[in-house]
Amino acid sequence: MKNIIFFLGSLFIAIAVAFGVHSWFSRYDDPGYVLIGIGHWSLETSLVVLGITLVITFFLFYMFFRLLGWLLRLPGKVKSHGQSVKYNRSQEALISGLVDSAEGNWEKAEKILIKHASHSGAPLIHYLTAARAAQSRGAIEKRDEYLRIAAERSPGADIAVGLTQAEMHLSEQQFDQALDTLKKLHSINPGHASVLKLLHQTYRQLGDWEAIRKIIPSMNKSKVLMETEIKLLEAEVFSGLLRQAAENGDYTKIQEVWQEVPDYIKRIQGIPAIYFAGMIDVGAGAKIEDELARSISEDWDETLLVLFGSVHSNDPQRQLKTAEGWLKAYPDNAVLLRVLGKISKRCKETDKAGQYLEKSIALEPSVSAYQLLADLLTEKGDKNSALECYKCALDLASGEVARQVENITG
Known part of the structure; x- marks a missing residue:
């Protein structure tokens, strides 16, 4: 519309100027004379008529070439419009697919995402989301197919595709497959935080502590975990x-x-x-x-x-002497007395062992102290006292089990 107004305005101004020039020339006896000869042909006219003719001819040629250019660009515009419509539909399909996936409509989400993936500005998201939907409904072959297509059509998205694949393997407890994928990604980008995080999870599941130890420096450098978490991980x-x-x-x-x-x-x-x-x-x-x-x-x-x-x-005697040295600082420690009883028994000092164990039981009865004392009494031939100690140990152990069960069920 603007072009038409510009054209008509320019034409009107050109004609007005031409008539203005004609009026100016008409005040003279000779307003101007033009003669154009071509072979046996000649064209004779006034200067004003020639000017007006040239202006009109220019605008006619201008309109012709404008129309020609529009006609030449028309197929491209039609194609571009079609692509724009498809793009808008793919964007709507992406949103719809994400919503369906979030709501658990896996099959519906998968179909709509794949249908419009080729026309989308973000086909990678379509295929990755469709792969997750396929896995959620148990279609593992479809999942792998979508991941393969995503990798082929997005050459620079190896990390994104690989991480998605590894996450899905981990969710299916396919730890060896996840590890193969993550190792490839780690070779591409050794410091990638998400790759390191999933590697850590995979190695933990596989119980490969040596492998985790090797990636701890990279995890620390990439800030995958906080400093305190890194120290706890090192301890583990x-x-x-x-x-x-x-x-x-x-x-x-x-x-x-x-x-x-x-x-x-x-x-x-x-x-x-x-x-x-x-x-x-x-x-x-x-x-x-x-x-x-x-x-x-x-x-x-x-x-x-x-x-x-x-x-x-x-040297059990030396061991006993070392342990007895701690009695000065902890004379009423039931655990120390029990340990002394155990070492004394090993040293064949049965009387001393009995005294330590009896004192330990008096301070804090324990299953192990009763058992040690019962074994000691058995060796001495005091079977009745030994049976009584075994009974006390059994009652104490039963009580501990009952308390644990109560805590679990309580």
Whole structure:
């Protein structure tokens, strides 16, 4: 519309100027004369008529070429309009598909998303959402097909497609498949936070503590977890490594892992107990007896104390003397008295063992103290007293089980 107004306005101004020039020339006897000759042909006219003719001819040619240009661009405009309509429909389909997916209408969401994916400005979202919908309804083959198409049609979206695939494998507990995908993504971008996070989850499920240990520096650098969470993860990793080494019965591996544990992790309560317990379980308790005694002396811990009592020392008398040294600071500690009774029994000092165990039971009755005392009385031949101790141990154990059940069901 603006072009038409501009054209008519320009034409009107040009004609008005021409008539103005004609009026000006008409005041003279000779308003101007033009002669154009071509071969045997000649054209004779006034200057004003020629000017008006040229203006009109210019505008006629201008309109012709404008019309020609419009006709040439018409197919492209029709195509562009069609694409625009399809794009708008695909956007509406995307919104509808996301809503259906959120509402659990998986099959409906999948159909509408795939139908309009090729015309969308974001086909990747269509295929990834359709893949999730396919998995939710159990169509695993369709899921894999949509992921494959998403990867083919979005060459620069390897990370996005891979993460989606790995998440779906994890949700299906397909940990090996998830790990294969995540390793490829990790090779593409070693510092990608989401890849590291899923790798951590996958390795945890597989119990691969060594692998988690290797990615902790990258996780810390990429801020996948907060600093306190990283330290807790380190503690969990080293605990897992110590337990694995103990399960394999390799005390040298346990010691190697322990040497690599940072000091701030060693100071966390419970971590030293895992190391000492592992060494004792593999029959290497005598190798850590002195170290365990130092730990107890420096930082009193009843869990470590119980482990000290479980050590089969090469010198039980020395072990007993070490434990009795703690009596000065903790004379009424039931756990210490029970441990002393256990070591004294191992040293064949039955009278002393009985005294320690009886005092421990008097302060705080425990199943293990009753059992130790019952075994001691059996060795002495006092079967009636031994049976009474076994009965007390059984009653105490039954009561503990009942309380645990009550806490669970309560």
